Amino acid sequence: MLPELGHFALVLALMLAGLQAFFGIVGPALGRDRWVAATTSAVAGQFVMVATAVGILVYAFVNFDFSVLYVAENSNSALPLMYRIAALWGAHEGSLLLWIFLLAVWTLAVAIVSRNLPQRFAARVLGVLGVLSFGFLLFTLATSDPFRRLIPAAADGRDLNPLLQDPGLAVHPPVLYTGYVGLAVAFSFACAAMLEGRMDPDWARWTRPWTTAAWAFLTCGITLGSWWSYYTLGWGGYWEWDPVENASFMPWLVATALIHSLAVTEKRGLFKSWTLLLAILGFSLSLLGTFLVRSGVLVSVHSFAADPDRGRFILIFLGLVIGGALTLYAWRAPLLKSNVGFDLLSRESFLLFNNILLVVAAATVLGGTLAPLIGDTMGQTSLSVGAPYFRPTFLLAMVPLLLLLSVGIHANWKRGRLEVAAKPLLVILAVAVILAAAAVFGVYGGRHALAITGFAIGGWIILSSLLDPIDRLRRHLSLSRAVLGMTLAHIGLAVAVIALSGVESYTSERDIALGTGASAQVGGYDFKLLGTRALEGPNYSATRATVVVSRDGRMITTLYPEVRQFWVQQQTRKVAGIYNLHGTDLFIALGDDLGAGRWSLRAQIRPLITLLWLGPLFMALGGALALSDRRYRLERAAARASASGAAAPGEAH
Amino acid sequence: MSPRFLVPLGVFVLLVIVLIVGLNHSREVGVLQSPLVGHEIPDWELPMLTDPAKSLGSRELKGQWYVLNFWGTWCYACRAEHNTLLQAQHDARVQIIGVDWKDENSADALDWLSRLGNPYTQVVTDKAGNTAIDLGVAAAPESFLVNPQGVIVYKEPGVITPQSWQHEFLARLPPQSSVPATTAGGS
Numbered sequence: 001m002l003p004e005l006g007h008f009a010l011v012l013a014l015m016l017a018g019l020q021a022f023f024g025i026v027g028p029a030l031g032r033d034r035w036v037a038a039t040t041s042a043v044a045g046q047f048v049m050v051a052t053a054v055g056i057l058v059y060a061f062v063n064f065d066f067s068v069l070y071v072a073e074n075s076n077s078a079l080p081l082m083y084r085i086a087a088l089w090g091a092h093e094g095s096l097l098l099w100i101f102l103l104a105v106w107t108l109a110v111a112i113v114s115r116n117l118p119q120r121f122a123a124r125v126l127g128v129l130g131v132l133s134f135g136f137l138l139f140t141l142a143t144s145d146p147f148r149r150l151i152p153a154a155a156d157g158r159d160l161n162p163l164l165q166d167p168g169l170a171v172h173p174p175v176l177y178t179g180y181v182g183l184a185v186a187f188s189f190a191c192a193a194m195l196e197g198r199m200d201p202d203w204a205r206w207t208r209p210w211t212t213a214a215w216a217f218l219t220c221g222i223t224l225g226s227w228w229s230y231y232t233l234g235w236g237g238y239w240e241w242d243p244v245e246n247a248s249f250m251p252w253l254v255a256t257a258l259i260h261s262l263a264v265t266e267k268r269g270l271f272k273s274w275t276l277l278l279a280i281l282g283f284s285l286s287l288l289g290t291f292l293v294r295s296g297v298l299v300s301v302h303s304f305a306a307d308p309d310r311g312r313f314i315l316i317f318l319g320l321v322i323g324g325a326l327t328l329y330a331w332r333a334p335l336l337k338s339n340v341g342f343d344l345l346s347r348e349s350f351l352l353f354n355n356i357l358l359v360v361a362a363a364t365v366l367g368g369t370l371a372p373l374i375g376d377t378m379g380q381t382s383l384s385v386g387a388p389y390f391r392p393t394f395l396l397a398m399v400p401l402l403l404l405l406s407v408g409i410h411a412n413w414k415r416g417r418l419e420v421a422a423k424p425l426l427v428i429l430a431v432a433v434i435l436a437a438a439a440v441f442g443v444y445g446g447r448h449a450l451a452i453t454g455f456a457i458g459g460w461i462i463l464s465s466l467l468d469p470i471d472r473l474r475r476h477l478s479l480s481r482a483v484l485g486m487t488l489a490h491i492g493l494a495v496a497v498i499a500l501s502g503v504e505s506y507t508s509e510r511d512i513a514l515g516t517g518a519s520a521q522v523g524g525y526d527f528k529l530l531g532t533r534a535l536e537g538p539n540y541s542a543t544r545a546t547v548v549v550s551r552d553g554r555m556i557t558t559l560y561p562e563v564r565q566f567w568v569q570q571q572t573r574k575v576a577g578i579y580n581l582h583g584t585d586l587f588i589a590l591g592d593d594l595g596a597g598r599w600s601l602r603a604q605i606r607p608l609i610t611l612l613w614l615g616p617l618f619m620a621l622g623g624a625l626a627l628s629d630r631r632y633r634l635e636r637a638a639a640r641a642s643a644s645g646a647a648a649p650g651e652a653h
Numbered sequence: 654m655s656p657r658f659l660v661p662l663g664v665f666v667l668l669v670i671v672l673i674v675g676l677n678h679s680r681e682v683g684v685l686q687s688p689l690v691g692h693e694i695p696d697w698e699l700p701m702l703t704d705p706a707k708s709l710g711s712r713e714l715k716g717q718w719y720v721l722n723f724w725g726t727w728c729y730a731c732r733a734e735h736n737t738l739l740q741a742q743h744d745a746r747v748q749i750i751g752v753d754w755k756d757e758n759s760a761d762a763l764d765w766l767s768r769l770g771n772p773y774t775q776v777v778t779d780k781a782g783n784t785a786i787d788l789g790v791a792a793a794p795e796s797f798l799v800n801p802q803g804v805i806v807y808k809e810p811g812v813i814t815p816q817s818w819q820h821e822f823l824a825r826l827p828p829q830s831s832v833p834a835t836t837a838g839g840s
Contacts, residue, residue, distance in 0.1 A: 273658070277661060280661075281661075284665075288668075291672065311676045312676060315669070315672055315673065315676060318669070318672075319669055323662070323665060323666075323669075326662040326665055327662060329658060329661060329662070330658045330659045330661075330662050333658045334658055370668075370671060372675075373671050373672065373674065373675035374671055376671075376674055376675055377670070377671050377674045377675075570730045570732075570733050570812075595757075
């Protein structure tokens with residue numbers, strides 16, 4: 001009975017989303033204020049319905065309702081509670097429902113926060129979000145109903161994909177999706193502005209916090225995914241330029257560009273049509289990622305079961321939404337002109353370069369990801385590109401971007417003089433290069449061009465980011481949270497750059513075969529296999545090896561890498577043994593039983609890898625800090641005051 | 654309307670064309686389709702498990718439908734598949750030839766069959782894995798359905814389930830009456 005109610009709730013949600021889209025878009029166009037006012041009610045109703053559906057599906061998972069096909073396919077009586085809940089997004093149908101739920105949450109948040117915006121504009125934003133929600137609900141009901149019954153019910157379920165039975169992966173999809181879906185808000189603000197045919201001077205200020213929030217979630221989501229693949233897939237890699245990883249990275253690059261161009265639009269009223277285009281592109285790349293993952297067009301370790309019907313549906317939806325938005329753009333963007341100019345060395349110029357380089361980077365990633373498809377179109381079979389393509393092309397855009405950053409943050413708006421004279425910047429650069437050289441030659445040894453460049457650039461960014469805040473502190477001037485957030489995010493980027501250069505240059509890795517009691521040396525550390533034993537988990541049996549790591553005869557730690565054999569799906573999953581020694585990971589993964597007590601193992605020494613997770617964390621925290629800036633709160637309070645002061649019908653916007 | 658504002662739309666249209674081509678292509682090929690399906694099975698000849706002096710090969714099996722099933726005692730998933738194969742053998746509509754793949758010790762394989770039951774009409778061994786390489790076997794279990802002309806009609810890239818046995822294997826056989834009564838195998 002309950003699952004049928006869940007299905008029914010989705011049908012109601014679809015109808016409410018349709019109403020939300022209709023009232024939100026047609027109401028303002030025809031000037032019907034009652035319709036405009038009804039938009040918010042539709043949003044609230046849709047949220048309640050979607051939340052009900054999610055609640056019912058979770059209930060079915062928690063209570064082992066194997067008469068629901070999706071539950072039977074992705075759960076099992078031995079599956080622990082935490083993973084029974086996470087199983088909700090363990091496969092296509094449920095993760096689509098999660099997507100819809102998160103869209104409903106963002107929409108509700110927009111409806112609540114935007115009470116202070118001009119009513120018709122807010123209705124248009126909600127209307128566009130309604131269109132998106134309608135499309136996804138229709139997709140779910142037409143091709144991917146999570147409440148389909150299995151009659152007769154299964155005696156037991158087929159279990160959750162073992163790769164997903166991990167705390168890291170239990171939280172990765174919701175965080176990543178929150179970021180993906182959050183970009184829909186910026187998209188809707190852009191579409192609403194184009195529907196109005198004009199951009200309010202405050203438009204950028206309204207859009208910025210939403211974009212920053214979505215970006216921060218996206219940053220965390222991508223990092224969690226990378227961390228998870230590092231410790232569970234058993235090869236110790238953290239980024240493989242896999243189509244699905246790229247699908248999350250491209251929106252991130254464009255969202256980063258959008259954050260910066262929004263700053264210019266807010267401060268100077270420039271780049272208006274460019275900002276709109278980025279807002280459209282960011283969410284379009286989210287949608288494209290969804291298409292690539294769920295249609296089976298590209299093969300990836302992450303992809304859901306391929307289904308061309310679903311692919312066709314998403315493609316049509318993609319065409320209508322993105323095609324519609326870009327048509328609107330071609331029609332309305334020419335109306336948005338700005339007549340102010342700026343000098344070549346002004347902050348505007350630097351931000352323009354930032355945008356161009358980020359978009360070029362996103363385009364190269366897109367080109368590489370779609371290479372197999374482009375090959376097909378040209379009649380070439382299986383053209384496929386990997387790291388040898390992605391790395392150099394990506395660096396080509398990134399290195400200039402990073403070099404310009406240190407200078408750009410000290411440039412003035414409009415006028416082309418550097419705020420801090422060029423001298424301190426050059427002094428800092430010299431300090432950074434010396435420190436980098438000291439680290440490379442003194443600590444790590446070897447002569448890696450990549451490491452010394454990366455360390456120097458990273459050091460330069462950190463020092464030059466701190467220049468301005470330290471100066472202000474010394475002069476007892478106030479520091480806004482927006483500036484602090486930006487500084488923290490830039491430092492986070494620099495930390496990630498340093499980490500990447502270090503990890504890429506100084507990782508030692510060896511595949512070794514060890515018998516019990518034997519040892520091998522990798523990167524100066526001795527790995528000794530003491531033995532293996534069998535273990536039983538709640539729904540798997542495991543082989544756990546005991547490996548002692550020592551250096552120069554002194555024991556450092558004991559690691560316990562595992563191979564888990566899950567009973568139901570008969571799949572194995574590795575859990576690497578990792579010990580963190582001052583930011584360096586000593587990593588060991590258990591491979592195959594070679595017989596006669598011998599095992600294959602993969603040992604890695606990865607210096608600085610801890611910073612690779614900390615860098616993005618700083619970036620996301622920087623975003624959160626900027627979000628909490630007084631400016632947005634004052635803005636809201638002021639708007640509330642003026643809204644209550646002039647609450648006449650048909651108020652001006 | 655200035656043409657430069659149409660550029661994004663133009664690029665997007667090109668992208669959609671690429672995606673449509675990709676989508677149709679993925680339908681034709683299928684994600685896990687083996688390039689061997691529809692082609693004659695590469696010639697194979699392998700020693701029998703019970704008596705390595707004797708052998709069985711594609712030439713002897715010509716003129717008959719058969720399923721070539723790659724398994725090993727080291728393969729957990731094969732154990733899951735085993736019951737389905739035992740059931741399937743009761744139908745007796747097609748013979749199942751087992752290929753004991755990469756088992757170092759024939760005694761292990763014989764022990765496995767005596768303990769769990771033998772679903773195979775014949776069992777051959779491929780210790781070195783050369784035949785598996787010819788057939789593009791990535792991981793056990795994998796199975797091939799071969800018709801009397803020696804053409805691979807279907808490849809199952811993983812565990813055969815009762816459903817897939819019904820829908821992918823039996824459904825491809827000619828109607829029951831026209832199948833020659835199961836022969837005693839190639840020996």
